[in-house]
Amino acid sequence: MRLRIRPLGYFLRFPTFLKREEKRERSGVVVVNGGDSEVKEHVDVPSLGKTQVSKEVEDSNHPNSNNSEPEEKSIATSSNLKDDPILRTVTVRSCIAGIVMAIVGGSVAQLFIYKPVFLHVPALFVQLLCYLIGSGLSKIPGPEWWNPGPFSSKETGFSAIMAVSASIDSIAIYMLCAQDLYFNKPASAILALSTIFSSQMIGYGWAGSMLPSVALIKSLANKDKVANDQLKFFKKSFWAISIYEFFPSYLTPALQAISPWCLTFPKSQSVTQIFGGSQNLEGLGLFSMSFDFAIVGAGSLYTPLDTQITQWIAALISIFLFMAGYRFNWFGSGLGNNFPLFSADLITSSGKKYNLTSAVFPNGTENLASVEGLGIPMMPTATILGKSFNCAASSAAVMATILYHWKDIKSVVMRSKSGGAREDPHRTIVKKYRQFPTYVMLLIILAAGVMAILASHFGHSGLSVFGMLGSLALSGLISISAGFLFASTGVVLSIMRKGLTSGGNSVSHFWFTTFASTSTYQCLNILKGQYLLLSPMSVMTGQLAGSVIGLFANYLVMEIIMRNQRDVLLMPNGNGVLTGIHILSYQSQAISWGVFARRLYLPGKIYSVVIYGTIAGLFAPIPIYLLERWKPSVGFKKFNVSVFFNALPDLGGGVTSGKMNAIALGIWAQFYMRRYRRKCDVLAAALLGGTEITIMILLIFFQGGAPWKLKIPFYFLNPDGPRDYCEVRP
Template structure:
């Protein structure tokens, strides 16, 4: 244990009989504002909530502003459960990565399992004697719980590096040795952590950086760890909702899958391909799901509950989805890009010269030479590849939303972002390069920096009681990641030069700043992979392998930086000591990367043929590495031919320019007519959702918005007390109960541990076609 962590431990009081929130005056919790969760409140609380749409209500009513710094977070339980769940998260996230349906390890699921196991250890392990005092010093508390969640979260997202390693083995017959592979994963993960940690003042501390996905988790933790006398009613609500959804999910997931998407239009006409494309959506890549009703919370939420998205975000998403249906239908039935020659929804490359359905896929093996570069002669023979038109639209609007997002954040959130940008002002750069100013202030602790009470999250004030993480910790992580990354690139024959790697790091820094802030404000994690691969494709043309490595560091680092900031905000809301958070994140990431690699190596070795097949099986699928390979070939190998001016998909690149101007009309209208509410329209989110329905199961979209608006508009506006007390608690219970039962069914029924157990086929389980009984189309 490092000296700083030892100081952290020694500063905490370990009392065998300490309760979760001690009432001893000598150990009184620090209180800097309204205490959340007064579940017995009446008219006085109702009067105190004047603006239910204000972020301050979330930060001061839904989440408590009370902390007890004496609660111990680093105990035997923390290390045992944290490392154990990190091993589980790293293993299961790799397994899920190679599944037919994309699944994520939910934070709520981790939180529920950690709570059950932590309380179980506190009850079972003796508390007497020296060993008892070490293993079970006090009741399981919220700080231990939060530390375990942070460690497990850090390991529970599959590293993009395993995708690159899988693609190299599957498509290029290249295999890095084990040590080099693990260091590659380490460097790509930690690079994002270093960048994200140095952006804390911009992406974590301000109150506008809400990170909405954390609120249900923190709200649930507070409820679980308050004294039972205060939380009897909310715990009953949580338990009832958790149990109800746990039992209910068996029905739509296994017994009656038609409930995944009930389409009145498809039931009325089961012989129309048009109806399937527009109204179907209960099966993967089936249709757009217009007017379908979904009763499966697993698909409605998917780990991103509609109950926690801010209202302005829901509005922008809803407008985007409506436009998506219009644009997709217009492009396909207008036969733009020869759309009707290919499937309505698909993500693979197709041959423009194909005449038979079984010859549609483009043959990359013939075009990519032994040096992993594009063979121009073979390309002339085979021809350029084509996309399904809807997937081309996805690339186009993704790029457009990225440039729109940059302008949107500069227009609407400039005050929040200038803390990160100010370091690059000429005056500051001049001062930093002046030897007279080299007093190492950069490396000093931030403890002397007082928070801005107007712009900073009120929970940050409570964090001033703890030793902060110095900037040099994150700087060291960043420097080591860059050095290790460069070694891996050259030892692994990546074909990406050192300067290309540094450009990818710069791209990651810019995009993390912009889209990390976007995710913090809206709750939406943008997929910026296309534009990162576009940049890599133009600086290294005709080189798909180099493009994969460029994307690894330019895109994965953004994802990892956002994950770090998410957990930093989770810890800030829960008042976990910053140095404990840092340690949990670093150890969790290292453990997760190791087990990511172990499972990837095993699966790719044993399931190679299945992963290379188009269909896969009901247990294994190579859909994600296939998509990664496809984009690397298109962008890295053929960017000039496909996407430059004059190319078939030139507007996929030109859309970037259009995106820079998209937010301006809404901003100008708001300046002239502020009462119109144009500030609630996030142009980049709206554009991003214009292609939202390009993949997967879409029958859940209508229910997502119905429930989201019911929560964030009706309940929040007309019943603010109910909203504050129960909205995020119910959201956590729904996600938690669903995650637990889906995990159990994955192994017991769906074949994760062997053969699947199928429910008998009948009208409610049309497993031989589309579950919503729409016409089945290839």
């Protein structure tokens, strides 16, 4: 293979470069085998017979398919394959739209790490805004390199890939913030940027895959009546929620949580534990209401009804489990030892906050003398039950993948390089386009691995070179199954692996988990361009560019928040606007697994139920699978075991005042909006996106993100304390 080195000036000749790519695209001819038919480029495919697309339609209805996101269903249900090789992908306007939304998406994703309610940037919101920006630019007259025609689906897809890649929150941020906040070890700019960048780049070397959304992009580009209606609906919903969110987030924060019980009953911890939910880890939020969409969330608008019913059942059961465990002092971590119901802190055996800075040296190793006096750390019953359920959910997902998708796994492993009838027809089409070289993938892995090792060394992580290599290898193994198991399995398995096999260092555990887990998230959208029929070179270029932009956006927001709001992040529950609870939770997990894992979680130890939960999760799907095979007409397949386990800890953390609203919203969406389900996804994207943009504007210009702050005086809709007027534990 001969490598041609081009001068920089060649790539700066933007119009010529694009025309060269256009000629390359025109020269290809595609044949898609679909049952007994052959389809060439530029031809619609109304039916593909028993191909991968139809297979995905069947699997999307399966109880163990991951169909909780609207993006994942739209591709599988799209039966129309149409490619126009003449359409350009990388244009000036698609780059501008992608860069603008990458900056916005990366900033918003980073911002919500410090918010009481953690939200992801919705991909549909990013796609719609990319389309709106690109369409606006297309109306500006100019030469062909600026305005080659209407803003196409491929341009929208490229800009959206860039923006979504920047909008992935980096786990490395948690590690950097935790070391700065709790051990006073701030990382230099070069070290921080190198750590974030290398952890993200590793993921692009692994071939993970996941079905994302493309149907909306194509419908927008077609500009039919349905697409125009969706776009108008999106604009109205977006502006309405953007204006409304100023009230619960700034002017009337009491609307975030309304608890009639805390307002009428005498103040007590028991009432707060059952009915409170305005703050993180305050209570179960039973029968509370919230009129803040950031707290209610958009999941109920698109999550299938069967999945929501499973989650409701799990929530009901978890209420009894949490309260029973707390009341009867399970694991010695309940009411009998004066423990809180929920807490992100590690706790002493007497129920007081564990002194982490005394028990663990700044280098992450154990202070034996201090631990001898303090004892080993403990956690509330609800926290331990939540860990057990999460482990059970991950192992149940692994077993369900084997039981229900064994044929798919086998076909992928046994399939020849030429593909065949089972090859994804989208992949068949994009083979004609310029491929991203395999050797470049290997160079990315090598360069990112070297950068990770250097960052680990100069960051005094305590993680050996072989430990870092093991972390990178584990990230590759996890990425292979990411399409089936999503990211939750990767995080849990990597934490357990390091904690149970290392010598006990929380800092090295930080680094191991960061590089074993972050890369899984980065590779989940690697096939987005394939389903939009973009060239692999364009897809990888967009992802790499978006990640670099997101890197600087993440770091800038982190520096601003850490510099201006450090004291707030160290407060137990923050100030209602910002909180360090997510960073504290990550820190506590790193110490419990990295330093004390062998004394807490191994068989025979106080919290061995966590390990047993993993084993139980492996066997849990088997009875449901056998019952379904025995009586398929009964509907056993509607019960998703991994979803059930994953939903059990939902009320055990976070702000819970919006749970009842979410249930009501789900019922309304399923039984009323269902006839307009094509708009449900658009509504979810508009509501969540508008909410996030308003919250970002408020934080920067009004709530202290910048050096200044405009405070609203305290009054009955802006209380000086919990928003729901519940009593909180000091």
